[in-house]
Amino acid sequence: MSTILSYPFMVRALIGALLTGLIAPTIGIYIVQKRLSLLGDGLGHVAIAGVGLALLTGVTPLPVAITVAILGAVLIEYLRQHQRASGDVGLAILFYGGLAGGVFMSGLAGAGGLSQYLFGSITTISDADLMMIVVLALCVLVVSIGLADRLFAVASDEEYARTLGLPIRFYNYLTVVLAAVAISLSMRTVGLLLVSALMVVPIAAGRNLVTGFWLTMVVGMGIGVVAATGGVLGSYYWNAPPGALIVLIAIGVFIVSLPVGAALTRRRRAGRALPVAPEVVASPHEQENEAGHPHVHGGPDCHHPTVRHGDHLDYVHDGHRHAVHGDHYDEH
Amino acid sequence: MTGVGTEPPVLRLRDVSVTLGGLPIVRGVSADIRAGEFVALLGANGSGKTTLLRAVLRLVQHQRGSIELFGVPQEAFRDWGRIGYVPQQVDPGLLTATVREVVAAGRLPLRRPFVPPRRGDRQAVERAIGEVGLEEKAGTQLAHLSGGQRRRTLIARALATDPELLVMDEPLAGVDVATQQSLADLLRTLTTSRQLTVLVVLHEHGPFADLVRRSLLLQDGRLVFDGDGFDPGLPHEFHHPPEHISSHNDWVPAYPSGPEPEQGDA
Numbered sequence A: 001m002s003t004i005l006s007y008p009f010m011v012r013a014l015i016g017a018l019l020t021g022l023i024a025p026t027i028g029i030y031i032v033q034k035r036l037s038l039l040g041d042g043l044g045h046v047a048i049a050g051v052g053l054a055l056l057t058g059v060t061p062l063p064v065a066i067t068v069a070i071l072g073a074v075l076i077e078y079l080r081q082h083q084r085a086s087g088d089v090g091l092a093i094l095f096y097g098g099l100a101g102g103v104f105m106s107g108l109a110g111a112g113g114l115s116q117y118l119f120g121s122i123t124t125i126s127d128a129d130l131m132m133i134v135v136l137a138l139c140v141l142v143v144s145i146g147l148a149d150r151l152f153a154v155a156s157d158e159e160y161a162r163t164l165g166l167p168i169r170f171y172n173y174l175t176v177v178l179a180a181v182a183i184s185l186s187m188r189t190v191g192l193l194l195v196s197a198l199m200v201v202p203i204a205a206g207r208n209l210v211t212g213f214w215l216t217m218v219v220g221m222g223i224g225v226v227a228a229t230g231g232v233l234g235s236y237y238w239n240a241p242p243g244a245l246i247v248l249i250a251i252g253v254f255i256v257s258l259p260v261g262a263a264l265t266r267r268r269r270a271g272r273a274l275p276v277a278p279e280v281v282a283s284p285h286e287q288e289n290e291a292g293h294p295h296v297h298g299g300p301d302c303h304h305p306t307v308r309h310g311d312h313l314d315y316v317h318d319g320h321r322h323a324v325h326g327d328h329y330d331e332h
Numbered sequence B: 001m002t003g004v005g006t007e008p009p010v011l012r013l014r015d016v017s018v019t020l021g022g023l024p025i026v027r028g029v030s031a032d033i034r035a036g037e038f039v040a041l042l043g044a045n046g047s048g049k050t051t052l053l054r055a056v057l058r059l060v061q062h063q064r065g066s067i068e069l070f071g072v073p074q075e076a077f078r079d080w081g082r083i084g085y086v087p088q089q090v091d092p093g094l095l096t097a098t099v100r101e102v103v104a105a106g107r108l109p110l111r112r113p114f115v116p117p118r119r120g121d122r123q124a125v126e127r128a129i130g131e132v133g134l135e136e137k138a139g140t141q142l143a144h145l146s147g148g149q150r151r152r153t154l155i156a157r158a159l160a161t162d163p164e165l166l167v168m169d170e171p172l173a174g175v176d177v178a179t180q181q182s183l184a185d186l187l188r189t190l191t192t193s194r195q196l197t198v199l200v201v202l203h204e205h206g207p208f209a210d211l212v213r214r215s216l217l218l219q220d221g222r223l224v225f226d227g228d229g230f231d232p233g234l235p236h237e238f239h240h241p242p243e244h245i246s247s248h249n250d251w252v253p254a255y256p257s258g259p260e261p262e263q264g265d266a
Helices: A008-033 A039-057 A061-082 A087-109 A114-119 A127-146 A148-156 A158-163 A168-188 A195-209 A213-238 A242-271 B049-056 B099-110 B119-131 B147-160 B177-193
Strands: A306-309 A312-317 A320-325 A328-331 B011-020 B023-033 B038-043 B064-069 B083-086 B165-169 B197-202 B214-219 B222-227
Touching: A008 A039, A008 A127, A008 A148, A008 A168, A008 A195, A008 A213, A008 A242, A039 A061, A039 A087, A039 A114, A039 A168, A039 A195, A061 A087, A061 A127, A061 A168, A087 A114, A114 A168, A114 A242, A127 A148, A127 A168, A148 A158, A148 A168, A148 A213, A148 B099, A158 A168, A158 B083, A158 B099, A168 A195, A195 A213, A195 A242, A213 A242, B011 B049, B023 B049, B023 B064, B023 B214, B038 B049, B049 B064, B049 B165, B049 B197, B083 B147, B099 B119, B099 B147, B119 B147, B119 B177, B147 B165, B147 B177
Parallel strands: B023 B222, B038 B197, B038 B214, B083 B165, B165 B197
Antiparallel strands: A306 A312, A312 A320, A320 A328, B011 B023, B011 B064, B214 B222
């Protein structure tokens, strides 16, 4: 480890990875909440056009990519808010146009280095890049955490947030602009083609493991940091693009979170005392069938009140509600 | 306006009309709602009652007439914290949040951006959760709650604002009879423990019958009845004679004598 840290480029790469791992899930939770998981992917494509433009004109890519991605984000949000019938097709054209334009312009520039921006590259972060990443990442963190209550209220229940008098349109634009900045900052670490995964997958894994918005956000940030720094370290040893490894680690954590989360849920359920009154168990059933019932619910001699519950009816019965499921009754 | 002093009405509707997609949904509704009233907004599906409610909350734009909230024209009104809104259903986006997180959103009009919740905010949230009887579920996510508990969460969220006007959209729709009764009991407690003016969209009074002091009946977007004692859920022979029938509508008692199976409104 100490040898790795003796290389200045690795120190810069790890700081970049740490910040990317923190901010991508922090914005990702709002994007997931709005069910716009693919938005990050599209904004990454738009940022590629910015990188191509920078390579063609010979300026520093990061600021150009950020500017182009923000413009793209504002346009996307405008289309979404105005719900044009052609909006969906418009988004697709914007995304593919960004990718194609970026590849074409970097080809014209004769620079072969586009893939560094698509899948990340640990050796290419300059001091100037790092300074910009640190400053902007801190801005993104302060805004997305400082306004978390409001951003979450707007992302999860926009109509109610409107009745609170919150400036909905402003917060919607703010969310996509924050996403555009976070995505552009991630281009040297995880890369513009894979950054969306770092926004979405840690949040999905966090949801499996914990309950609630805040805990999910914190756990998602932790998973993001582990994946991003782990991917950068691994790419040093295996000489692979860091982006691929970062995403594979995040997906690995997600897969592990599935059984772990299920076990945690079972424990939480079991730990909670079920409010089953003893008389429910002892209620007299004269002629019980195999399922413990004198009649079949829903049959002609069933007089229990019914409650619609999703795709089936629950039967209110001795103070509890249950439904037929195969050969037994599920408690609801 | 008689004998109530100079206090402006909580809600004043003057000739309010709403057109959605070229169709007139609400047509020239006028009414005043005063502090402390418990008003039911009744009507069949498509009668415009939910649309009128949404116009009051600025969720749809009214094309004609004026809406005043606490004496202030809606366009200039900024104190949205004085109104607590209880939607009909939990937005799917809320299912992964905990009860406490959802209820805390109700404090947002009273909090500044970038400032963490103060002690008073936390206390208001816990009080609201306690008032609806969900203390033990405060840390549970909404996906794991029953329909009745989800509705209580939405009521607690509205209460966290410390509202003066509580606006509810069909709180009885889609829950079983026992839950309807317990929600009515909850509202009865709330209206005595808090100084609340209530505007509630209902299909019929049902378990709210002894709470409702005044009914506004909409039919085809027009206000056809405004007074007490009218419950379209009861058979017609139980109706008191309407006290007021709006002049531009020949009201015929065509309203069905029971709730309709479909939910939702135009």
